[in-house]
Amino acid sequence: MANRKGQRRRFGSVRQLKSGRWQARYRDPATGQLRGLDRTFATKKDAEVALSQVEADISRGLWVDPDEGRIPFGDFMTDWFRDRKLADRTRERHESVIRLHIMPTFEKRALISINTTQVRAWRTSLLAAEVGEPTVVKAYQILRAAFNTAVDDELIRRNPCRIKGADSYDVPERPVLSVAEVFATADAISPRYRLLVLFGAFTTLRFGELASLRRRDVDVATAALMVRRSQAEMQTGALFDKAPKSEAGVRPVAFPTELLPDVKQHLDAYAGSGRDGHVFLGPQGGQLRRSNFRDDWIKARTKAGITADAHFHDLRHTGNTLAASGASLRELMTRMGHSTPRAALIYQHVVGGRDREIADRLGSMIRKTRGETDS
Numbered sequence: 001m002a003n004r005k006g007q008r009r010r011f012g013s014v015r016q017l018k019s020g021r022w023q024a025r026y027r028d029p030a031t032g033q034l035r036g037l038d039r040t041f042a043t044k045k046d047a048e049v050a051l052s053q054v055e056a057d058i059s060r061g062l063w064v065d066p067d068e069g070r071i072p073f074g075d076f077m078t079d080w081f082r083d084r085k086l087a088d089r090t091r092e093r094h095e096s097v098i099r100l101h102i103m104p105t106f107e108k109r110a111l112i113s114i115n116t117t118q119v120r121a122w123r124t125s126l127l128a129a130e131v132g133e134p135t136v137v138k139a140y141q142i143l144r145a146a147f148n149t150a151v152d153d154e155l156i157r158r159n160p161c162r163i164k165g166a167d168s169y170d171v172p173e174r175p176v177l178s179v180a181e182v183f184a185t186a187d188a189i190s191p192r193y194r195l196l197v198l199f200g201a202f203t204t205l206r207f208g209e210l211a212s213l214r215r216r217d218v219d220v221a222t223a224a225l226m227v228r229r230s231q232a233e234m235q236t237g238a239l240f241d242k243a244p245k246s247e248a249g250v251r252p253v254a255f256p257t258e259l260l261p262d263v264k265q266h267l268d269a270y271a272g273s274g275r276d277g278h279v280f281l282g283p284q285g286g287q288l289r290r291s292n293f294r295d296d297w298i299k300a301r302t303k304a305g306i307t308a309d310a311h312f313h314d315l316r317h318t319g320n321t322l323a324a325s326g327a328s329l330r331e332l333m334t335r336m337g338h339s340t341p342r343a344a345l346i347y348q349h350v351v352g353g354r355d356r357e358i359a360d361r362l363g364s365m366i367r368k369t370r371g372e373t374d375s
Helices: 044-059 073-082 088-106 116-128 133-152 179-188 191-202 207-211 257-269 291-303 314-324 329-336 342-347 355-374
Strands: 013-016 022-027 034-036 224-227 230-233 239-242 251-254
Touching: 013 044, 022 044, 073 088, 073 133, 088 116, 088 133, 088 230, 088 239, 116 133, 179 191, 179 291, 179 314, 179 355, 191 207, 191 257, 191 291, 191 314, 191 355, 207 230, 251 355, 257 355, 314 355
Parallel strands: none
Antiparallel strands: 013 022, 022 034, 224 251, 230 239
16 A cells, blocks of 8 residues: 555555544564454554554564454463462462452453553552552562563563552561560460460561471470471361471571470470470360460460560561571571571671570570569
8 A cells, every 4th residue: 555655665554444544454474464453543644653563573573463362361360370380378379369359350351452551450449449458469469470471472562560669568567575575475375385485486487387396396405496397277277287488498496595494394295295296286286276376375465465466476576686686697597497688688787696696695685584574
Protein backbone atom coordinates (compact mmCIF):
# COMPACT_ATOMS: atom_id res chain seq x y z
CA MET A 1 0.00 0.00 0.00
CA ALA A 2 1.30 3.47 -0.89
CA ASN A 3 2.03 5.97 1.82
CA ARG A 4 1.36 9.70 1.57
CA LYS A 5 4.33 10.17 -0.78
CA GLY A 6 3.11 7.40 -3.06
CA GLN A 7 5.84 4.95 -1.99
CA ARG A 8 5.03 1.46 -0.80
CA ARG A 9 5.88 0.77 2.86
CA ARG A 10 9.07 -1.17 3.46
CA PHE A 11 7.36 -3.16 6.26
CA GLY A 12 3.68 -4.04 6.54
CA SER A 13 0.72 -2.04 5.34
CA VAL A 14 -2.06 0.15 6.66
CA ARG A 15 -5.59 0.60 5.37
CA GLN A 16 -8.63 2.59 6.36
CA LEU A 17 -11.73 0.66 7.35
CA LYS A 18 -15.35 1.63 6.67
CA SER A 19 -15.57 2.79 10.29
CA GLY A 20 -12.92 5.40 9.52
CA ARG A 21 -10.33 3.79 11.76
CA TRP A 22 -7.03 2.44 10.50
CA GLN A 23 -5.79 -1.15 10.49
CA ALA A 24 -2.13 -2.20 10.46
CA ARG A 25 -0.97 -5.54 9.01
CA TYR A 26 2.38 -7.28 8.60
CA ARG A 27 3.87 -10.63 7.66
CA ASP A 28 4.35 -13.06 10.56
CA PRO A 29 8.14 -13.60 10.75
CA ALA A 30 7.62 -17.27 11.63
CA THR A 31 4.91 -18.32 9.14
CA GLY A 32 4.93 -15.56 6.53
CA GLN A 33 1.16 -15.22 6.89
CA LEU A 34 -0.43 -11.80 6.91
CA ARG A 35 -1.69 -10.80 10.33
CA GLY A 36 -3.21 -7.66 11.76
CA LEU A 37 -2.41 -5.92 15.00
CA ASP A 38 -4.88 -6.66 17.78
CA ARG A 39 -6.33 -3.14 17.72
CA THR A 40 -7.22 -0.43 15.22
CA PHE A 41 -6.08 3.19 15.26
CA ALA A 42 -7.70 6.60 15.05
CA THR A 43 -5.18 7.94 12.52
CA LYS A 44 -3.00 6.56 9.76
CA LYS A 45 0.08 7.93 11.55
CA ASP A 46 -0.77 6.01 14.72
CA ALA A 47 -1.06 2.78 12.69
CA GLU A 48 2.29 3.41 10.99
CA VAL A 49 3.99 4.10 14.33
CA ALA A 50 2.63 0.82 15.68
CA LEU A 51 3.97 -1.04 12.64
CA SER A 52 7.37 0.57 13.15
CA GLN A 53 7.40 -0.76 16.74
CA VAL A 54 6.60 -4.27 15.51
CA GLU A 55 9.34 -4.03 12.91
CA ALA A 56 11.85 -2.92 15.53
CA ASP A 57 10.87 -5.79 17.84
CA ILE A 58 11.36 -8.31 15.03
CA SER A 59 14.76 -6.89 14.07
CA ARG A 60 15.95 -7.01 17.71
CA GLY A 61 14.56 -10.50 18.34
CA LEU A 62 11.98 -9.17 20.81
CA TRP A 63 8.83 -10.00 18.84
CA VAL A 64 6.34 -12.23 20.65
CA ASP A 65 3.61 -14.14 18.87
CA PRO A 66 0.39 -12.53 20.21
CA ASP A 67 -1.50 -15.79 19.80
CA GLU A 68 0.82 -17.49 22.30
CA GLY A 69 -0.09 -14.95 24.97
CA ARG A 70 -3.82 -15.22 24.46
CA ILE A 71 -4.08 -18.27 26.71
CA PRO A 72 -6.16 -17.68 29.86
CA PHE A 73 -4.04 -16.50 32.76
CA GLY A 74 -5.64 -19.16 34.98
CA ASP A 75 -4.38 -21.98 32.74
CA PHE A 76 -0.89 -20.50 32.61
CA MET A 77 -0.79 -19.92 36.39
CA THR A 78 -1.95 -23.47 37.15
CA ASP A 79 0.79 -24.97 34.98
CA TRP A 80 3.42 -22.56 36.32
CA PHE A 81 2.63 -23.32 39.95
CA ARG A 82 2.49 -27.08 39.35
CA ASP A 83 6.03 -27.02 37.93
CA ARG A 84 7.51 -24.98 40.79
CA LYS A 85 9.79 -26.84 43.18
CA LEU A 86 8.65 -25.77 46.65
CA ALA A 87 8.69 -27.18 50.17
CA ASP A 88 5.31 -28.58 51.24
CA ARG A 89 4.52 -25.80 53.71
CA THR A 90 5.62 -23.10 51.26
CA ARG A 91 3.52 -24.68 48.51
CA GLU A 92 0.51 -24.70 50.80
CA ARG A 93 0.93 -21.02 51.67
CA HIS A 94 1.49 -19.99 48.05
CA GLU A 95 -1.51 -21.99 46.87
CA SER A 96 -3.69 -20.15 49.34
CA VAL A 97 -2.43 -16.74 48.20
CA ILE A 98 -2.94 -17.62 44.53
CA ARG A 99 -6.44 -19.01 45.08
CA LEU A 100 -7.69 -16.22 47.34
CA HIS A 101 -5.94 -13.12 46.06
CA ILE A 102 -4.69 -13.61 42.48
CA MET A 103 -7.06 -15.89 40.60
CA PRO A 104 -10.31 -14.00 41.38
CA THR A 105 -9.00 -10.98 39.46
CA PHE A 106 -6.89 -12.47 36.66
CA GLU A 107 -8.01 -16.06 36.08
CA LYS A 108 -10.28 -15.44 33.06
CA ARG A 109 -8.14 -12.76 31.40
CA ALA A 110 -5.84 -13.46 28.49
CA LEU A 111 -2.25 -13.56 29.66
CA ILE A 112 -1.12 -11.01 27.10
CA SER A 113 -3.91 -8.58 27.99
CA ILE A 114 -2.80 -7.95 31.57
CA ASN A 115 -0.97 -4.65 31.90
CA THR A 116 0.67 -2.58 34.63
CA THR A 117 -2.43 -0.45 35.14
CA GLN A 118 -4.49 -3.55 35.88
CA VAL A 119 -1.85 -4.92 38.24
CA ARG A 120 -1.73 -1.60 40.09
CA ALA A 121 -5.52 -1.53 40.42
CA TRP A 122 -5.52 -5.14 41.69
CA ARG A 123 -2.91 -4.35 44.34
CA THR A 124 -4.78 -1.22 45.41
CA SER A 125 -8.02 -3.19 45.74
CA LEU A 126 -6.37 -5.76 48.01
CA LEU A 127 -5.03 -3.05 50.30
CA ALA A 128 -8.40 -1.29 50.29
CA ALA A 129 -10.05 -4.57 51.31
CA GLU A 130 -7.67 -4.58 54.32
CA VAL A 131 -5.78 -7.66 53.21
CA GLY A 132 -2.62 -7.68 55.35
CA GLU A 133 0.32 -5.91 53.74
CA PRO A 134 2.63 -8.95 54.08
CA THR A 135 0.04 -11.02 52.18
CA VAL A 136 -0.32 -8.36 49.47
CA VAL A 137 3.48 -8.25 49.08
CA LYS A 138 3.61 -12.05 48.84
CA ALA A 139 0.83 -12.06 46.22
CA TYR A 140 2.67 -9.43 44.17
CA GLN A 141 5.95 -11.38 44.41
CA ILE A 142 4.25 -14.56 43.20
CA LEU A 143 2.50 -12.77 40.34
CA ARG A 144 5.75 -11.11 39.27
CA ALA A 145 7.60 -14.44 39.33
CA ALA A 146 4.91 -16.03 37.15
CA PHE A 147 5.09 -13.20 34.62
CA ASN A 148 8.90 -13.46 34.58
CA THR A 149 8.46 -17.03 33.39
CA ALA A 150 5.96 -15.88 30.76
CA VAL A 151 8.56 -13.40 29.47
CA ASP A 152 11.27 -16.10 29.45
CA ASP A 153 8.91 -18.41 27.54
CA GLU A 154 8.25 -15.61 25.03
CA LEU A 155 4.51 -15.60 25.76
CA ILE A 156 4.59 -11.89 26.58
CA ARG A 157 7.10 -9.20 25.81
CA ARG A 158 7.24 -7.38 29.12
CA ASN A 159 6.42 -8.14 32.76
CA PRO A 160 3.47 -5.94 33.82
CA CYS A 161 4.52 -6.11 37.50
CA ARG A 162 6.49 -2.88 37.46
CA ILE A 163 5.25 -1.10 40.59
CA LYS A 164 8.13 0.39 42.53
CA GLY A 165 8.22 -0.76 46.17
CA ALA A 166 5.36 -3.25 45.80
CA ASP A 167 7.62 -6.25 46.52
CA SER A 168 8.55 -5.18 50.04
CA TYR A 169 7.15 -3.53 53.14
CA ASP A 170 8.46 -1.94 56.30
CA VAL A 171 8.44 -4.51 59.08
CA PRO A 172 7.11 -2.91 62.26
CA GLU A 173 9.66 -2.58 65.05
CA ARG A 174 9.25 -5.59 67.30
CA PRO A 175 9.52 -5.33 71.10
CA VAL A 176 12.81 -6.32 72.71
CA LEU A 177 12.31 -7.92 76.12
CA SER A 178 14.84 -7.34 78.85
CA VAL A 179 16.54 -10.29 80.53
CA ALA A 180 14.36 -9.65 83.56
CA GLU A 181 11.22 -9.75 81.40
CA VAL A 182 12.31 -13.01 79.80
CA PHE A 183 12.69 -14.62 83.22
CA ALA A 184 9.46 -13.09 84.48
CA THR A 185 7.64 -14.76 81.58
CA ALA A 186 9.50 -18.04 82.11
CA ASP A 187 8.58 -17.94 85.82
CA ALA A 188 4.93 -17.28 84.97
CA ILE A 189 4.44 -19.96 82.34
CA SER A 190 3.60 -23.64 82.82
CA PRO A 191 6.76 -25.44 84.07
CA ARG A 192 6.84 -27.67 80.99
CA TYR A 193 7.36 -24.56 78.84
CA ARG A 194 9.82 -22.69 81.07
CA LEU A 195 12.90 -23.94 79.19
CA LEU A 196 11.20 -23.26 75.86
CA VAL A 197 10.97 -19.58 76.78
CA LEU A 198 14.57 -19.43 78.00
CA PHE A 199 15.90 -21.21 74.92
CA GLY A 200 13.78 -18.96 72.71
CA ALA A 201 15.63 -15.93 74.06
CA PHE A 202 19.12 -17.21 74.81
CA THR A 203 19.68 -19.56 71.84
CA THR A 204 17.54 -17.51 69.38
CA LEU A 205 16.19 -20.70 67.82
CA ARG A 206 12.92 -20.45 65.94
CA PHE A 207 9.80 -22.12 67.34
CA GLY A 208 9.96 -24.86 64.69
CA GLU A 209 13.62 -25.56 65.49
CA LEU A 210 12.86 -25.82 69.20
CA ALA A 211 9.82 -28.04 68.62
CA SER A 212 11.92 -30.48 66.56
CA LEU A 213 14.80 -30.80 69.07
CA ARG A 214 15.55 -34.34 70.27
CA ARG A 215 17.41 -35.41 73.40
CA ARG A 216 20.46 -36.32 71.31
CA ASP A 217 20.58 -32.70 70.11
CA VAL A 218 21.25 -31.43 73.64
CA ASP A 219 24.83 -31.68 74.93
CA VAL A 220 24.87 -30.76 78.61
CA ALA A 221 28.64 -31.34 78.80
CA THR A 222 29.35 -28.45 76.44
CA ALA A 223 26.12 -26.54 77.03
CA ALA A 224 25.21 -26.59 73.36
CA LEU A 225 22.36 -27.56 71.05
CA MET A 226 22.67 -29.09 67.59
CA VAL A 227 20.09 -27.75 65.18
CA ARG A 228 19.38 -30.34 62.49
CA ARG A 229 15.77 -29.77 61.40
CA SER A 230 12.70 -27.64 61.88
CA GLN A 231 9.12 -28.68 62.54
CA ALA A 232 6.45 -27.45 60.14
CA GLU A 233 2.68 -27.62 60.49
CA MET A 234 0.30 -27.84 57.54
CA GLN A 235 -3.13 -26.21 57.52
CA THR A 236 -4.57 -29.72 57.89
CA GLY A 237 -2.78 -30.00 61.24
CA ALA A 238 -0.21 -32.51 59.95
CA LEU A 239 3.24 -32.09 61.51
CA PHE A 240 6.52 -32.99 59.84
CA ASP A 241 10.21 -32.23 60.17
CA LYS A 242 11.87 -30.44 57.30
CA ALA A 243 15.46 -29.62 56.44
CA PRO A 244 16.57 -26.04 57.06
CA LYS A 245 16.22 -23.59 54.18
CA SER A 246 19.98 -23.55 53.65
CA GLU A 247 23.10 -25.41 54.82
CA ALA A 248 23.63 -22.59 57.31
CA GLY A 249 20.51 -23.75 59.14
CA VAL A 250 22.28 -26.91 60.36
CA ARG A 251 24.46 -25.58 63.15
CA PRO A 252 25.59 -25.92 66.77
CA VAL A 253 24.37 -23.19 69.12
CA ALA A 254 25.88 -22.66 72.57
CA PHE A 255 23.59 -21.68 75.43
CA PRO A 256 24.57 -20.00 78.72
CA THR A 257 25.75 -22.49 81.35
CA GLU A 258 23.51 -20.61 83.75
CA LEU A 259 20.62 -22.48 82.09
CA LEU A 260 22.03 -25.95 82.80
CA PRO A 261 19.92 -26.50 85.96
CA ASP A 262 16.79 -25.70 83.96
CA VAL A 263 17.93 -27.96 81.12
CA LYS A 264 18.59 -30.95 83.38
CA GLN A 265 15.35 -30.49 85.29
CA HIS A 266 13.37 -30.24 82.06
CA LEU A 267 14.95 -33.33 80.51
CA ASP A 268 14.15 -35.32 83.67
CA ALA A 269 10.56 -34.15 83.97
CA TYR A 270 9.12 -33.27 80.56
CA ALA A 271 11.16 -34.56 77.60
CA GLY A 272 10.28 -37.66 75.58
CA SER A 273 12.10 -40.89 76.30
CA GLY A 274 15.11 -42.21 74.41
CA ARG A 275 17.71 -40.41 72.34
CA ASP A 276 15.11 -39.49 69.74
CA GLY A 277 12.54 -38.28 72.26
CA HIS A 278 11.39 -34.71 71.67
CA VAL A 279 12.78 -32.20 74.15
CA PHE A 280 9.52 -30.26 74.16
CA LEU A 281 6.12 -31.94 74.19
CA GLY A 282 2.54 -30.74 74.37
CA PRO A 283 0.43 -30.90 77.55
CA GLN A 284 -0.90 -34.39 76.71
CA GLY A 285 2.51 -35.78 75.78
CA GLY A 286 2.06 -35.31 72.03
CA GLN A 287 4.18 -33.20 69.75
CA LEU A 288 4.39 -29.52 70.58
CA ARG A 289 2.17 -27.30 68.41
CA ARG A 290 1.90 -23.56 68.26
CA SER A 291 -1.82 -23.95 68.91
CA ASN A 292 -1.33 -25.86 72.17
CA PHE A 293 1.29 -23.39 73.36
CA ARG A 294 -0.23 -20.05 72.32
CA ASP A 295 -2.69 -19.70 75.21
CA ASP A 296 0.02 -20.50 77.76
CA TRP A 297 2.27 -17.86 76.20
CA ILE A 298 -0.42 -15.17 76.27
CA LYS A 299 -1.34 -15.91 79.90
CA ALA A 300 2.31 -15.90 80.98
CA ARG A 301 3.24 -12.64 79.25
CA THR A 302 0.14 -10.99 80.71
CA LYS A 303 0.97 -12.24 84.21
CA ALA A 304 4.57 -11.02 83.76
CA GLY A 305 3.32 -7.56 82.72
CA ILE A 306 4.75 -7.81 79.19
CA THR A 307 3.23 -5.76 76.38
CA ALA A 308 0.25 -7.50 74.79
CA ASP A 309 1.91 -7.23 71.37
CA ALA A 310 4.89 -9.45 72.31
CA HIS A 311 4.97 -12.70 70.33
CA PHE A 312 7.01 -15.79 71.14
CA HIS A 313 9.12 -15.06 68.06
CA ASP A 314 10.12 -11.75 69.67
CA LEU A 315 12.27 -13.79 72.05
CA ARG A 316 14.49 -14.55 69.04
CA HIS A 317 14.59 -10.84 68.27
CA THR A 318 15.51 -10.20 71.90
CA GLY A 319 18.31 -12.80 71.91
CA ASN A 320 19.75 -11.59 68.63
CA THR A 321 19.76 -8.01 69.88
CA LEU A 322 21.52 -8.99 73.11
CA ALA A 323 24.04 -11.18 71.25
CA ALA A 324 24.85 -8.50 68.68
CA SER A 325 26.62 -6.37 71.26
CA GLY A 326 29.64 -8.69 71.19
CA ALA A 327 29.48 -10.66 67.94
CA SER A 328 30.96 -10.21 64.49
CA LEU A 329 28.64 -10.27 61.51
CA ARG A 330 29.73 -13.79 60.51
CA GLU A 331 29.34 -15.11 64.06
CA LEU A 332 25.89 -13.62 64.37
CA MET A 333 24.89 -15.11 61.00
CA THR A 334 26.11 -18.53 62.15
CA ARG A 335 24.22 -18.35 65.43
CA MET A 336 21.03 -17.25 63.69
CA GLY A 337 21.32 -19.89 60.97
CA HIS A 338 21.35 -17.43 58.06
CA SER A 339 23.39 -17.90 54.88
CA THR A 340 23.27 -14.20 53.96
CA PRO A 341 24.09 -11.16 56.10
CA ARG A 342 20.81 -9.31 55.49
CA ALA A 343 19.00 -10.42 58.66
CA ALA A 344 22.13 -10.31 60.82
CA LEU A 345 22.75 -6.71 59.81
CA ILE A 346 19.45 -5.79 61.41
CA TYR A 347 20.97 -6.63 64.79
CA GLN A 348 24.57 -5.58 64.16
CA HIS A 349 25.82 -2.09 63.55
CA VAL A 350 29.38 -2.11 64.94
CA VAL A 351 29.62 -5.50 66.50
CA GLY A 352 34.32 -10.36 67.74
CA GLY A 353 33.79 -13.26 69.90
CA ARG A 354 32.93 -16.85 69.17
CA ASP A 355 29.61 -18.53 69.83
CA ARG A 356 30.64 -19.81 73.26
CA GLU A 357 31.72 -16.32 74.18
CA ILE A 358 28.38 -14.97 72.97
CA ALA A 359 26.59 -17.47 75.22
CA ASP A 360 28.87 -16.59 78.12
CA ARG A 361 28.11 -12.91 77.72
CA LEU A 362 24.41 -13.72 77.74
CA GLY A 363 25.08 -15.77 80.86
CA SER A 364 26.67 -12.80 82.59
CA MET A 365 23.54 -10.78 81.79
CA ILE A 366 21.46 -13.55 83.35
CA ARG A 367 23.59 -13.62 86.51
CA LYS A 368 23.45 -9.89 86.86
CA THR A 369 19.71 -9.72 86.35
CA ARG A 370 18.89 -12.69 88.57
CA GLY A 371 21.24 -11.39 91.20
CA GLU A 372 19.43 -8.05 91.21
CA THR A 373 16.11 -9.83 91.29
CA ASP A 374 17.10 -12.15 94.12
CA SER A 375 18.64 -9.47 96.29
